[in-house]
Amino acid sequence: MEPPTTGTPVTPMIRASELSKRYGRRQAVRELSFTVETGQVCALLGPNGAGKTSTIRMLVGLSAPDAGTASILGEPVGLGASELSRVGVLIDGPAFVPHMTGMANLKLLWSATRRSWPPPELDDALELAGLGAAIDRRVKGYSMGMKMRLMLAQALMRAPQVLLLDEPANGLDPAEVRALRDRLAAFARGGAAVLVSSHQLAEVQQLATHAVVMNNGALVTAGPLTDLLGGADSYRIEVDDNDRAIAVLRAIPGVATVTAQGDGLEVTAPDLQSRDLVSALVTAGVGVTSVNQASRSLEEAFLTMTEGGSEHAAH
Amino acid sequence: MLRIEVTTQLLRLRTPLALAFLAAVPVLSALSTAPHAGHRDGAQGGLYGASPFSALNLTMACLDFMANLLMPVVIAMLACAIGSSDRDWGILRYLYIAPVSRSRLLVGKLGALLIVAVATTLCVVAAGLIAGLAWFGWHPFHIIGAPVLSTGDAVGRVMAACGYITLCLLSIAAIAFALALLLPRGAEAVGASIAFVIAANILNGQSALHFIAVLLPVHYWQDWTRLFAAKEPAHLGTGILAQVAAIAVATAVAILILRRRDPAA
Numbered sequence: 001m002e003p004p005t006t007g008t009p010v011t012p013m014i015r016a017s018e019l020s021k022r023y024g025r026r027q028a029v030r031e032l033s034f035t036v037e038t039g040q041v042c043a044l045l046g047p048n049g050a051g052k053t054s055t056i057r058m059l060v061g062l063s064a065p066d067a068g069t070a071s072i073l074g075e076p077v078g079l080g081a082s083e084l085s086r087v088g089v090l091i092d093g094p095a096f097v098p099h100m101t102g103m104a105n106l107k108l109l110w111s112a113t114r115r116s117w118p119p120p121e122l123d124d125a126l127e128l129a130g131l132g133a134a135i136d137r138r139v140k141g142y143s144m145g146m147k148m149r150l151m152l153a154q155a156l157m158r159a160p161q162v163l164l165l166d167e168p169a170n171g172l173d174p175a176e177v178r179a180l181r182d183r184l185a186a187f188a189r190g191g192a193a194v195l196v197s198s199h200q201l202a203e204v205q206q207l208a209t210h211a212v213v214m215n216n217g218a219l220v221t222a223g224p225l226t227d228l229l230g231g232a233d234s235y236r237i238e239v240d241d242n243d244r245a246i247a248v249l250r251a252i253p254g255v256a257t258v259t260a261q262g263d264g265l266e267v268t269a270p271d272l273q274s275r276d277l278v279s280a281l282v283t284a285g286v287g288v289t290s291v292n293q294a295s296r297s298l299e300e301a302f303l304t305m306t307e308g309g310s311e312h313a314a315h
Numbered sequence: 316m317l318r319i320e321v322t323t324q325l326l327r328l329r330t331p332l333a334l335a336f337l338a339a340v341p342v343l344s345a346l347s348t349a350p351h352a353g354h355r356d357g358a359q360g361g362l363y364g365a366s367p368f369s370a371l372n373l374t375m376a377c378l379d380f381m382a383n384l385l386m387p388v389v390i391a392m393l394a395c396a397i398g399s400s401d402r403d404w405g406i407l408r409y410l411y412i413a414p415v416s417r418s419r420l421l422v423g424k425l426g427a428l429l430i431v432a433v434a435t436t437l438c439v440v441a442a443g444l445i446a447g448l449a450w451f452g453w454h455p456f457h458i459i460g461a462p463v464l465s466t467g468d469a470v471g472r473v474m475a476a477c478g479y480i481t482l483c484l485l486s487i488a489a490i491a492f493a494l495a496l497l498l499p500r501g502a503e504a505v506g507a508s509i510a511f512v513i514a515a516n517i518l519n520g521q522s523a524l525h526f527i528a529v530l531l532p533v534h535y536w537q538d539w540t541r542l543f544a545a546k547e548p549a550h551l552g553t554g555i556l557a558q559v560a561a562i563a564v565a566t567a568v569a570i571l572i573l574r575r576r577d578p579a580a
Contacts, residue, residue: 030468060412061411061412061414062408062412062577062578063577063578064577077505078413079416079417079578080411080414080415080416080419080420081414082414084411084412084413084414085413085414087412089409089412091408092405092408093405094405095404095405095406095408095409096404096405096406097323097327097400097404097406098404099327100323100326108319108322108323109406109409109410109413111318111319112316112319112410112413113413113414135483154409235378312398
């Protein structure tokens, strides 16, 4: 999540620097800092009221921060900033002129950019929206899912370099969620930066490369998703003799913890490869049935980090 | 942005309905005075009494009837829609993200107000002329108790009156627009604007409260009728100043609200 310390410095596509925002007596966001680089899909996570939407509003200039700065593509963002022409946004749900057709709405919002019709990625965006003939019907007759897909098409049709999507999967069916996930991953592979706020943690886990976790307006943690889930240094090992295996593993330098979990063992060894553990067990005469990386689900990690409210928040 | 404002409002069913309602008044008026075609309408004086004489007479009588309440109410409704629809629909945030700057947004909306004010006046004038031509024909403009005006003189005065009426409509449109930006919902702004028009008209009729009435733009809305009076000379300067002042104040308030308010608040 942080810029590289060696080589040519890379400007983060999205940067929140010490952002703070207060609405009346409620501190919505407190000294929040994180970056999203090119090629990353970053999940912005947090319980309801954590400050996710307030953060995205500041990142697109809809809300002026009380302190700190928000920048997109290396430039500070304000209301109507020109950099926003390279940003696709979904925030606070879909919104359209109800008495106009889906296509007329797309044209209307595109005309506000002062660029000629059609937008560069219109066909792909319409394919994702999958509205068929309904694109020429009035939006007021659309279902929530149809509106959401049309709004996503609006965000994607401009071939954005940065995507900021607030709960983009709301109202979508599983096939649509999958199509969206594939499209966002393709965008990131193409060099875009994607920031997604979502409550659908299973979906986020399949899509995101990085995560920013917030609680009570403050940053809890930020970093690669693998670090967050603890998958890189934990293993689940099944052996023919648990007691003997525990003794062998605990004697290996670099093994932090060994716990019995059901039929197998949960081993945390940050500086060791799985083959080192297997080698030690086999050498000691313990039969190894299977070895897998033992990662937590994002849901488990999220609940661990956010339960208990502000006491977990990093200040 | 002007195109966006005009497109979204014109395609809305209530806009053509409102304009059709205004256009219906001259048609109904022509129907009701058709038996007096070419003659004075009963014992009535002024523009009303002369309405059956010609298409232009009918048109100006209708403007006299509508310019103080019906037209301001309709334009207040349309101006509130221009000020608040994008926020009520939620597309305002997507326009800002498009990106559209505050000043561009404001210029577009003010341009739309001007178009609506002109369209409202033209709608009544066009309906009056068409209905008048159909029932009364094109005859010299007639002022009761005064010599008949030449065509050139009549057209000149009609155009001056239409310009003045449009300016008056623009003043209430600007006030309604500022209210639409200030109040949380468009419906509240429509209610407040219509209440303002009605209250100002009532106030204008109270001689004891004349000192307050003269401060309101509504007080000068009927001044244009002197252009067609038999004796009194026309002087519209004070009325024009009052309308321009109201437009300037309302626009300044609108700018202030738009600049100060956090769109996400």
